[in-house]
Amino acid sequence: MAIVSRGFFGRRGEGDVKLPPGQYLTHDFPVLSAGPTPRIGLDRWEFTIDTELGETHRWSWADLMALPSETPTLDLHCVTKWSKLGTGWQGVSLDVLMEDVETAAEYALAYSYGGYTTNLPLEDLLDGKAWVAYKYDGDDLTPPHGGPARLLVPHLYLWKSAKWVRGIRLMNEDWPGFWETAGYHNYGDPWLEQRYQGD
Amino acid sequence: MSIDYLDGNALAGPLGELFAVDLTVAVGTCAGCGNSGPVAGLRVYGPAPGLVGRCAGCEEVMVRLVRTPDAVWLDLRGTLSLRIPMPDDQQGG
Ligand SMILES: [Zn+2]
Numbered sequence: 001m002a003i004v005s006r007g008f009f010g011r012r013g014e015g016d017v018k019l020p021p022g023q024y025l026t027h028d029f030p031v032l033s034a035g036p037t038p039r040i041g042l043d044r045w046e047f048t049i050d051t052e053l054g055e056t057h058r059w060s061w062a063d064l065m066a067l068p069s070e071t072p073t074l075d076l077h078c079v080t081k082w083s084k085l086g087t088g089w090q091g092v093s094l095d096v097l098m099e100d101v102e103t104a105a106e107y108a109l110a111y112s113y114g115g116y117t118t119n120l121p122l123e124d125l126l127d128g129k130a131w132v133a134y135k136y137d138g139d140d141l142t143p144p145h146g147g148p149a150r151l152l153v154p155h156l157y158l159w160k161s162a163k164w165v166r167g168i169r170l171m172n173e174d175w176p177g178f179w180e181t182a183g184y185h186n187y188g189d190p191w192l193e194q195r196y197q198g199d
Numbered sequence: 200m201s202i203d204y205l206d207g208n209a210l211a212g213p214l215g216e217l218f219a220v221d222l223t224v225a226v227g228t229c230a231g232c233g234n235s236g237p238v239a240g241l242r243v244y245g246p247a248p249g250l251v252g253r254c255a256g257c258e259e260v261m262v263r264l265v266r267t268p269d270a271v272w273l274d275l276r277g278t279l280s281l282r283i284p285m286p287d288d289q290q291g292g
Contacts, residue, residue, distance in 0.1 A: 033203060034244050034251045036258060080247040115260075159248060179248055183265040183272035196267040 019083050020190035026082040031144045034178065038113040038143070038164050045148055047132060048167035049097060052105040059097070064132065064149070067092045072131065074154040076161075077190040089152060091133030094125045094168075105170035109177060110151050113164040117177035119186070120153065120160055122170060129155055132165060157188040157195070207241035210252060213264050214238075217271060226282040231259030233279070238262075 017025060042061040049057045059067075069092050075085045108122045124130065134141050134149045141147030146163025153160045159179050169175075180186050185194040193199060207223055214222045223239040234256035241252035241261060249265035254277075263274040275281070 032245075032247055034249070035253060035260070036242075037203065179265075182249055182263045182274050183267050183270065184248065 017085060020077050021193045022195075023077055023081055023083040023190065026084055028082075029084060029087075029145065030078070030080075030082060032078070032080065033144075034116060035114050040113050040148060040164065042148060046167075047097075047149070047165065049101055050167065050169045051101060051103045052170050052172050053102070055102070057097075057101055061148070064092060064134070067096050070131065072152075072154075074152065076154055076158050079157040079159055079184065079188065079190075079195050083190075088137050089131065089133045090135035090138075091131035091149070091152060093128060094130040094132070095128065097132065098126065101170075103170045105172055107171045107174045109169045109171060109175050110160075110162040110165055111167055111169065112162045113166050116162055116164070118160050118162050119175055119177045119180055120156065121174075121187075124153060124156065125168070129153065155189070157185075157190050159184065160188055204242040204244050204253070207237065207239040207243055207252060209243040209246070210238060210241070210250060210262070210264065213250060213266060213271070217273065220283055220285070222281070222283065224284060227261055228279040228282075229254040229257060229259060229261055230277050230279040231261075232257035238281075 019025060045061045047059045047064060069090050071088065071090050074087050074089060075083065076087055077083045105122055107119065108125055109117055109119045111117045131152045132149050133152045136145060141150060149165060151162040151165040176186060183196055185196055185199055188194050211221065211223045223237065225238050226235055227238050228235045231254060234254055236255065240255055242255055244251040249263055251260055252262040253259060254261050259277055261277040265272040
């Protein structure tokens with residue numbers, strides 16, 4: 001058997017990588033889906049933030065493109081145990097979208113074209129921890145990966161990063177989403193291995 | 200466009216873990232649109248993070264099944280009813 005130098009595998013030696021417990025490294029980008037892939041024309045795409053006071057903030061695709069964007073490099077951890085490191089994105093920080101939103105809500109429910117939902121504390125969307133992303137690896141985000149735009153909340157398991165995101169509802173009470181009502185953990189911290197309810 | 204789902208027979212194994220009867224031949228009625236048909240005719244997405252069975256008529260979720268290490272979560276809120284064929288009960292009377 002030939003001895004292959006570590007550098008062969010790329011800039012980061014596989015042995016040096018620290019992954020959350022129970023995860024393995026993948027170089028693919030697996031697609032998991034709970035339904036048909038929605039196809040949303042950019043002319044009718046919109047993103048909304050609804051507050052607990054009944055106010056709605058709305059962005060068209062052109063509005064979103066006009067906002068300052070960031071290009072974060074992120075590690076992704078899926079509850080099905082794969083992790084993909086160093087992925088390159090472009091998107092708008094939730095801090096920018098929340099700038100003019102008046103709220104005292106503690107909870108958020110992200111909802112998607114196609115009907116998917118996922119819940120998380122509002123604070124997990126703020127302070128540089130979440131984006132509405134529309135480019136992956138320099139290209140427009142394809143529908144199978146959540147395009148035209150998806151939520152990215154990389155410090156939680158990937159099911160919290162709603163594909164085809166359509167909006168965020170801010171609420172005083174927590175409202176468990178699609179997988180959270182079917183046995184998955186309500187918060188989903190990969191470093192604490194919070195996969196299922198009770199973990 | 201490629202088909203990205205399986206038919207309802209994909210539910211046979213996991214449901215067979217739970218029920219003594221073969222539920223894929225049961226007739227389910229969709230709570231969304233009222234369509235009826237055999238569970239084997241659902242469009243099933245998954246298997247991970249969970250199996251999601253959708254109505255072939257309206258694509259609404261009729262059944263969700265998640266296998267955790269120590270439990271099965273079964274959500275049938277999108278199913279109005281399940282008609283499960285049973286052998287004739289001649290014992291009564
Ligand atoms: Zn239906």
